[in-house]
Amino acid sequence: MYIYLARLAFLVVIIFSYHSASAQESLDSLLCWLDNPQILKLINSTDSSLKTQVLTQYEFKLPIYHPLSKLRLNSNFGFRIHPLTRQLQFHQGIDLKASLDQQVFATADGIIIHTGYSRSLGYFIKIQHLAGFTSIYGHLNHILVATNQPILQGQIIGTCGMSGKTTGVHLHYALRRNQQYLSPSLILHKD
Template identity: 40%
Template sequence: MKRARKPKWSFVVLRGADKTVKQFHVSKRFVFAAPTAIVLALSGSITGLQLKSYYELNQLEAALSEQELLFSETLSGKDKAIHTLQQDLIGLSQQTNEMKKKMEALQQLELRLKQFIYKYGDRLDSSSERVPISDMIPPAQTTSLLPDASIQSLNYIKESVPFSLLAQKTDVTLTTLDSIADTMEKSMALTLELAHTTRASVDAYPSIWPTRSKLLSSGFGYRRDPLTGRAAFHAGIDITGKLGDPVFSAADGTVSETGYNSSLGSYIVVDHLEGLQSAYMHLKKIEAKKGDSVVRGEKIGLLGSSGRSTGPHLHFQIMHKHEPVNPIPYLSLIKED
């Protein structure tokens, strides 16, 4: 018994009217399997493309996320840098304001020092060695009471450009300039304090002429007494002048005694530093009271001829620890005719 043959599908290909005909026989299974295979192949290709696209999309999204994170970090860093710069600018502005205040203070100190030097500079630049007062050497011939370092500072201020120009002539930072300003301020303040102390010390020495007249009629030491004709010790100097001429204090001090004596006439005694005293005798009038504080060059009386006197004159006397010393070396102006 023969097996039944499965039906087949035939395909005829006509290439032309004069050409032979081609006939193909395919099974029914093939007819249905081929389209299915094609569909599956297309589906697989599409799926593969989708998977590839999905993978690439994920890669792009990851790269984009990484770039966004990097950008965010960069932006955050920029913001921090900008904030830091703003704080630095605020700090620099504050420093600048503080520096301006310090510069103004330094300029004031500098001006005060220059004014002091202008008035007292010649007295502060002496280079001779100081001799003790006990040796009766006058202050006008001694060295400055300031230390050498302060003298150098004062000379620097006299010759140098103002400190306010330092920032323009150098490239130092604000911090360095601030440190320099602090140092200069302390140095200048100390120098000014020492300068004022020196001025007070100088002014407290009896070193200016006590009258307008510079004419001496009698010096310090032994002489012939004009009334008795005998040799006698003269404890001061006699300065002739016009009756009623002003008499000035030779230095800063305190009036310790005033009064009248039949020999000394109307007189004034002024106490000064380091045990020094100055006395003014034979006055016409006393214009200071005991306990008064007088300054160098202040009028304290009128020249006269009271007491034991041969004519209008001032007997001027300087004592060191109550012992008379020669007034001439103490006086800054001397004229003998």
């Protein structure tokens, strides 16, 4: 129930950010901490018709759904000892266990802003979403989309692999809002 309320509050804060400058200022700090007491206050002070409207209009436009058919966490967001370099390093996303050529899904509606290859991420895809969100999918085996292509939540965009700097097959999934990395675990929909 708490996770549902936190996700709902997240959506309510997003909608308020379009209507109020002061809400926009508080949005940046609230997004990183979905268990903030201000969010619970916001939920209690918001009428149910607005909650319904927010969920209906923005459910598929915010990156809250699974990039894989099952979420099995391999490595979390934050500081960690990198498995290859053995150095303390900030991990800007999460690593999800996967099998070779397992389908990767867009976590929300958006536009493909970049596909390519980098030494660290291997083959990757970046999708621009509503409200300044960008989702990043790395270590892919195949890219099935092109730059500037519109994407729907749940659409297959690629397949898992082990390209780039990796110890095995998995999906690196990262989430940014206005160039700041967020923990995807706080935002992704839980079954």
